[in-house]
Amino acid sequence: MQVLGIAGWSGSGKTTLLAKLIPVLIGRGLRVSTIKHAHHEFDVDQPGKDSWRHREAGATEVLVSSSRRWALMHEHRGAAEPSLDMLLAKLEPVDLVLVEGFKRDPHAKLEVWRAETGKPPLYPEDSAIIAVASDRPISDPARLRLAIDDIEAIADFVVAFARRKAA
Known part of the structure; x- marks a missing residue:
């Protein structure tokens, strides 16, 4: 499996970019999965549901399954x-x-950077960032800059990355 990070500050448009990019990549024949790092207190379960009650009772893992999908919830319980x-x-x-x-x-990353966030870009401090999707020019000519709204060009880059790394 090839791994490409989508890095950037909160509010830079990472999730929006992924939501547009994933169907294009799938349409080009790639099988794609994602991992999303969330805030400390996120929860996919709802109070009162059976699975929630199982976790509250102390189960380390609760797997919920239906005819459409399954989800595994794992409680760290101090780990x-x-x-x-x-x-x-x-x-x-x-x-x-x-x-x-x-x-x-340290995995390879595509940075999503918008000047309007008020945060500096990450790429000057992170050598694992191999390209930047931005609404502004970037100061590093050694890194590829992609227009943040050009999903086709970003998809071209990602497909080339996935195929180059897989070879």
Whole structure:
């Protein structure tokens, strides 16, 4: 599996970009999965549901399954947060895993940077950023700059990355 991070500050448009990019990549024949790093208190379960009650009762893992999908919830119960490598090992093989978050990990990344966030770009401090999708020019001629709204060009870059790394 090839792994490409989508890095950037909150509000830069990472999720919006992924929501537009994933169907284009699938349309070009790639099998794609994602990993999203979330805030500490996120929850996919709802109070009062059976699965929630199982977790509240102390179950370490609760797997919920239906004819449409299944979801596994794992409570850390004091254990350390899993590394990206540990999470990648839980996925079924696909052509490409797009990772939103985990911006401090050393995997290859596409940075999403908008000047309007008021935050500096990450690429000057992160050599793992191989391209930047931005609404402004960038100061590093060694890194590819893609127009943030040009989904086809970004998809071209991602497909070339996935195929180059897979060879």
